[in-house]
Amino acid sequence: MTALILDRYLDCRFGALLDEDQLTGLEPARNRETLRLILAAALTAATAVGIGFLNPPAAAVPLLIGVAGLPFFSLAYGHRTGRSLDHLDALRGVQRP
Numbered sequence: 001m002t003a004l005i006l007d008r009y010l011d012c013r014f015g016a017l018l019d020e021d022q023l024t025g026l027e028p029a030r031n032r033e034t035l036r037l038i039l040a041a042a043l044t045a046a047t048a049v050g051i052g053f054l055n056p057p058a059a060a061v062p063l064l065i066g067v068a069g070l071p072f073f074s075l076a077y078g079h080r081t082g083r084s085l086d087h088l089d090a091l092r093g094v095q096r097p
Contacts, residue, residue, distance in 0.1 A: 040076040044069030 005017045047068040056064060 036076040040069070040072045043072040047072075 001018075001022075008017050044065070048065045051061060051064050051068065
């Protein structure tokens with residue numbers, strides 16, 4: 001089976017790596033992207049509220065919130081943390097190619 005997938009991959013047949021009969025009865029993986037984003041954003045917002053109660057200097061608040069939110073996005077996305085940070089860039093108005 002691995003050889004079949006490899007041959008079709010090398011032929012650039014990405015949409016047909018396996019035959020239809022081999023895919024019957026399989027369910028696609030759930031897309032939990034929205035849940036991850038909401039969870040990381042909610043935890044970051046809760047941390048931001050907590051930082052507000054600590055009464056730090058005004059110039060340090062954005063830095064503290066960013067540093068405190070980074071672990072939540074890292075835990076939610078794992079090795080794809082860079083992709084989650086692209087969402088944050090979009091919220092800030094930064095456009096990347």
